[in-house]
């Protein structure tokens with residue numbers, strides 16, 4: 001059979017079509033190599049080099065933007081890690097006992113109140 005994209009390949013066996021489309025066909029549309037940084041264009045494989053050449057300023061800008069975004073995220077995460085570390089250090093010094101005491105005080109309090117009341121009815 002012929003290539004579904006009607007490219008220069010003359011004949012191709014059915015089993016090879018998908019591989020040809022995915023890997024070789026010059027007329028198959030493929031995602032730009034910079035898809036992950038935000039270029040959503042789909043170009044024919046044979047036009048990809050030209051696209052990369054023509055759009056390289058824009059790709060560079062996209063790359064810059066995503067680096068900036070990543071840097072901000074890394075900063076944010078660093079701050080969160082610091083906060084969590086500080087919180088954990090604070091917790092490590094006191095709270096477990098304090099929390100336990102508060103809980104058992106409340107529990108004893110209600111336990112003392114209710115039993116004496118009910119037998120009298």
Ligand SMILES: [Zn+2]
Pocket residue numbers: 003004005006007008009020021024025026027028
């Ligand atoms: Zn083809």
Ligand SMILES: [Zn+2]
Pocket residue numbers: 032033034035039040041051055059
């Ligand atoms: Zn692109």
